[in-house]
Amino acid sequence: MDTQQALHTRVSAPVLTDPVPDAKVLENIYKAALRAPDHLVLRPWRFLLVRGEARSRLGKLFAFAAQSDHAEITEDQLERERAKPLRAPLIVIAIAVTRDHDVVPETEQLISTGAAVSNMMLSAHSQGIGAMWPTGAMAYHPVIKQGLGLAEHEKIVGFLYLGHIQGRVKQVPELIVSDFFGEWPEKS
Numbered sequence: 001m002d003t004q005q006a007l008h009t010r011v012s013a014p015v016l017t018d019p020v021p022d023a024k025v026l027e028n029i030y031k032a033a034l035r036a037p038d039h040l041v042l043r044p045w046r047f048l049l050v051r052g053e054a055r056s057r058l059g060k061l062f063a064f065a066a067q068s069d070h071a072e073i074t075e076d077q078l079e080r081e082r083a084k085p086l087r088a089p090l091i092v093i094a095i096a097v098t099r100d101h102d103v104v105p106e107t108e109q110l111i112s113t114g115a116a117v118s119n120m121m122l123s124a125h126s127q128g129i130g131a132m133w134p135t136g137a138m139a140y141h142p143v144i145k146q147g148l149g150l151a152e153h154e155k156i157v158g159f160l161y162l163g164h165i166q167g168r169v170k171q172v173p174e175l176i177v178s179d180f181f182g183e184w185p186e187k188s
């Protein structure tokens with residue numbers, strides 16, 4: 001797929017199956033993350049790879065965090081939390097490693113990490129690999145941050161689910177460019 005086609009057709013793929021994408025494909029995806037625009041080249045990110053049995057461990061952590069919020073949570077709800085990381089063979093947890101900086105505010109460091117996730121999604125799509133970027137309450141939960149070993153200043157920007165696409169690729173309507181882009185000052 002050429003670059004413009006990849007950029008113009010990317011969609012999320014909610015159903016992702018085994019196997020974990022090939023090492024070369026993953027290397028391309030990771031390298032794409034590292035080319036995200038990044039004010040003053042702070043490299044304000046790191047990524048955790050969760051695959052195989054580690055996904056069940058992450059699921060248990062999700063369930064533990066959910067239970068710490070709602071003591072009356074049902075077994076069904078706990079099971080749903082445990083199953084979440086099993087929705088794809090590989091999860092890349094994107095973490096913004098933000099720091100106080102005189103020139104680059106935290107927001108810009110978060111944006112850069114988000115751009116890294118977006119680059120990974122585009123690289124995956126261009127290689128025929130499906131991706132989905134959920135956050136959800138777990139991305140902001142102190143129990144999850146602690147369980148994953150995040151420092152106080154680190155923030156989860158997304159859980160990037162990667163795998164082989166099952167089912168039809170979602171068809172989306174093409175948006176009209178002029179609905180979103182306009183000249184300034186407006187021409188009268």
Ligand SMILES: Cc1cc2nc3c(=O)[nH]c(=O)nc-3n(C[C@H](O)[C@H](O)[C@H](O)COP(=O)(O)O)c2cc1C
Pocket residue numbers: 010011012013133134135136157158170
């Ligand atoms: C920062 C961020 C957080 C997101 N969190 C969720 C989420 O918690 N659950 C979810 O279903 N999708 C989440 N998404 C995915 C978007 O909802 C998805 O991109 C959207 O449904 C549009 O679909 P598309 O990617 O196919 O265009 C998130 C996307 C971003 C950028």
